[in-house]
Amino acid sequence: xxxxxxxxxxxxxxxxxxxxxxxxxxxxxxxxxxxxxxxxxxxxxxxxxxxxxxxxxxxxxxxxxxxxxxxxxxxxxxxxxxxxxxxxxxxxxxxxxxxxxxxxxxxxxxxxxxxxxxxxxxxxxxxxxxxxxxxxxxxxxxxxxxxxxxxxxxxxxxxxxxxxxxxxxxxxxxxxxxxxxxxxxxxxxxxxxxxxxxxxxxxxxxxxxxxxxxxxxxxxxxxxxxxxxxxxxxxxxxxxxxxxxxxxxxxxxxxxxxxxxxxxxxxxxxxxxxxxxxxxxxxxxxxxxxxxxxxxxxxxxxxxxxxxxxxxxxxxxxxxxxxxxxxxxxxxxxxxxxxxxxxxxxxxxxxxxxxxxxxxxxxxxxxxxxxxxxxxxxxxxxxxxxxxxxxxxxxxxxxxxxxxxxxxxxxxxxxxxxxxxxxxxxxxxxxxxxxxxxxxxxxxxxxxxxxxxxxxxxxxxxxxxxxxxxxxxxxxxxxxxxxxxxxxxxxxxxxxxxxxxxxxxxxxxxxxxxxxxxxxxxxxxxxxxxxxxxxxxxxxxxxxxxxxxxxxxxxxxxxxxxxxxxxxxxxxxxxxxxxxxxxxxxxxxxxxxxxxxxxxxxxxxxxxxxxxxxxxxxxxxxxxxxxxxxxxxxxxxxxxxxxxxxxxxxxxxxxxxx
Amino acid sequence: xxxxxxxxxxxxxxxxxxxxxxxxxxxxxxxxxxxxxxxxxxxxxxxxxxxxxxxxxxxxxxxxxxxxxxxxxxxxxxxxxxxxxxxxxxxxxxxxxxxxx
Numbered sequence: 019x020x021x022x023x024x025x026x027x028x029x030x031x032x033x034x035x036x037x038x039x040x041x042x043x044x045x046x047x048x049x050x051x052x053x054x055x056x057x058x059x060x061x062x063x064x065x066x067x068x069x070x071x072x073x074x075x076x077x078x079x080x081x082x083x084x085x086x087x088x089x090x091x092x093x094x095x096x097x098x099x100x101x102x103x104x105x106x107x108x109x110x111x112x113x114x115x116x117x118x119x120x121x122x123x124x125x126x127x128x129x130x131x132x133x134x135x136x137x138x139x140x141x142x143x144x145x146x147x148x149x150x151x152x153x154x155x156x157x158x159x160x161x162x163x164x165x166x167x168x169x170x171x172x173x174x175x176x177x178x179x180x181x182x183x184x185x186x187x188x189x190x191x192x193x194x195x196x197x198x199x200x201x202x203x204x205x206x207x208x209x210x211x212x213x214x215x216x217x218x219x220x221x222x223x224x225x226x227x228x229x230x231x232x233x234x235x236x237x238x239x240x241x242x243x244x245x246x247x248x249x250x251x252x253x254x255x256x257x258x259x260x261x262x263x264x265x266x267x268x269x270x271x272x273x274x275x276x277x278x279x280x281x282x283x284x285x286x287x288x289x290x291x292x293x294x295x296x297x298x299x300x301x302x303x304x305x306x307x308x309x310x311x312x313x314x315x316x317x318x319x320x321x322x323x324x325x326x327x328x329x330x331x332x333x334x335x336x337x338x339x340x341x342x343x344x345x346x347x348x349x350x351x352x353x354x355x356x357x358x359x360x361x362x363x364x365x366x367x368x369x370x371x372x373x374x375x376x377x378x379x380x381x382x383x384x385x386x387x388x389x390x391x392x393x394x395x396x397x398x399x400x401x402x403x404x405x406x407x408x409x410x411x412x413x414x415x416x417x418x419x420x421x422x423x424x425x426x427x428x429x430x431x432x433x434x435x436x437x438x439x440x441x442x443x444x445x446x447x448x449x450x451x452x453x454x455x456x457x458x459x460x461x462x463x464x465x466x467x468x469x470x471x472x473x474x475x476x477x478x479x480x481x482x483x484x485x486x487x488x489x490x491x492x493x494x495x496x497x498x499x500x501x502x503x504x505x506x507x508x509x510x511x512x513x514x515x516x517x518x519x520x521x522x523x524x525x526x527x528x529x530x531x532x533x534x535x536x537x538x539x540x541x542x543x544x545x546x547x548x549x550x551x552x553x554x555x556x557x558x559x560x561x562x563x564x565x566x567x568x569x570x571x572x573x574x575x576x577x578x579x580x581x582x583x584x585x586x587x588x589x590x591x592x593x594x595x596x597x598x599x600x601x602x603x604x605x606x607x608x609x610x611x612x613x614x615x616x617x618x619x620x621x622x623x624x625x626x627x628x629x630x631x632x633x634x635x636x637x638x639x640x641x642x643x644x645x646x647x648x649x650x651x652x653x654x655x656x657x658x659x660x661x662x663x664x665x666x667x668x669x670x671x672x673x674x675x676x
Numbered sequence: 677x678x679x680x681x682x683x684x685x686x687x688x689x690x691x692x693x694x695x696x697x698x699x700x701x702x703x704x705x706x707x708x709x710x711x712x713x714x715x716x717x718x719x720x721x722x723x724x725x726x727x728x729x730x731x732x733x734x735x736x737x738x739x740x741x742x743x744x745x746x747x748x749x750x751x752x753x754x755x756x757x758x759x760x761x762x763x764x765x766x767x768x769x770x771x772x773x774x775x776x777x
Contacts, residue, residue, distance in 0.1 A: 255758060291766050342761050346769055355773020 078135030092120035101514035113498035121184025143553035146231025161610025166211025219253030245310030256299035308445030320387025333372035359418035393467030397448035408436030429489025474523030480516025692735025
């Protein structure tokens, strides 16, 4: 197989050597710590083999926070390199690798799992179900995502990272121009994670269509459930395109086919076309659930029903439909001719209409509401102006003719950071502050939360606002350096300073988690925000079967009305029945590990070893086919005991926000 | 979960699987082993692909299970929309203007 062991580990760079040592020490420390505390069995039975949607959601969120750290470090390294003209901090190859991994990790391994994690925790609770439709498939989705993410992450110490941009355009990403194995990581790791995401999409479509509690019609679903539903449809529509494109890329790179190559009858722009056929819906796959989170947070803290519920639903559907027909705006400069570019300009600008409708709905929800300025609400408030800047610059970029000027400049980079950071990162922070008590039974510290908020939002604006002007002045993206004569230096320096403030905000967030785990008040009731939807009608943290008695829904904001009318809140002993729950399974984590191993061999083009690992994948599929485990029943006594424990202590609902 | 014990051998799935393999190898054989012109090969393998997709709808995708007529209709409209966007859209984008040169 001709393994070049001298090229296996990346050597000769002090930054990477430091990382390798740090990774080794962390791994040794983790193993030693778990062994010392005798937590292996706990870890295995409570987390690694779990099929509980809430625990899977929490694992998604933990992974996402770790990936946020990794992607954020990449961002800081880039900002350090461009802070002064002609800096010699990173060389050009290293810079290429870093902006590539920054993009891939932030979109696919930070934004996606963060949102999918919140969906996992919240959606079954919001629709009054005891789990998702396919709990074990859900665990498999998580482990495949995790496997893909880890495979992608080790690339920078073993073998070399992909370096052709997060879009990996051909011909650059092909074997001819990128002969190393770095871009194999891109093709294989994203494929593995993508399978997991596709299954999540299927799972949530079925869950939301089939598992809603009695009385919850489609038009009585909470807005986050609606956005998750439409997002899942988009996942099922768009991810197979990426799967196929990545498979063709893998064939091109590993087996010498010519789908995207310049020679041999290939068509390099076909890659860009397929990539964005997936990539644009992907933007809405991460943006729509975020819109749902803001809808929940704004309605709760304005203490009003969401304004214009129906128009909200129709705008989501409109955005989803339009998002499938705008992909060419990412490559107007390919030169498809005026008819194509005009068509896609118009569809792109049309997306601003339903998005604008949503904006006004949020503003009207706040109008005349008794707004509580909590940390979660602050993120929602900051989202509105910041996202509008992102949206308006998006309309500028949507004009095909004008795009020739903006294309490939930092103006574009500033635009999509203004869309994705307010549109996704602010949302997941809002969601995390909002649903944290539901997940863990205590709140994140509000004072630290406000420090986190102000540092992050100010840092974000100082980092990315200058990039609009840099871009208009002609600074190109993905360039590792620039000359002093260009005059870019002051704005680049400002942007670098902003990124430090941004990082400080993230540090406060991490400290907040640590502080709250140690010191936060555990006695907070199950409904600390006086909220409106069903997830707040059960215990915090939620008992493993979610609801002792499935709630019945009569209107929008069902829990709010249950509280007002004081009905359905108590539980009589006679109402308790045995509950059927799914059993834990070792198969999902096994599949994650074996997919990771097979993927690793495939990255290094060790085909025989990959084929042997592939047998392990098939073995897992076969074992699953003959798995007739029917789950288990929770006894009435146990339910009685668990329900009494939280319902007795509760008493009146305390107000913890004021 | 109650009805995992299937009543009969899934014969239509096996037939569908075998026919899919045959159609795929036929396409590969025509593309690699014959001396037909490029255009003829494209038409033949394109037709085989459409036949295979239609066959799979019947053999695998429960299209004949009639009680969900409305669901099937929505699914078919959705599928047609996706095909138009992906296939027709890609061909249009990649064969017009400068992109065709």
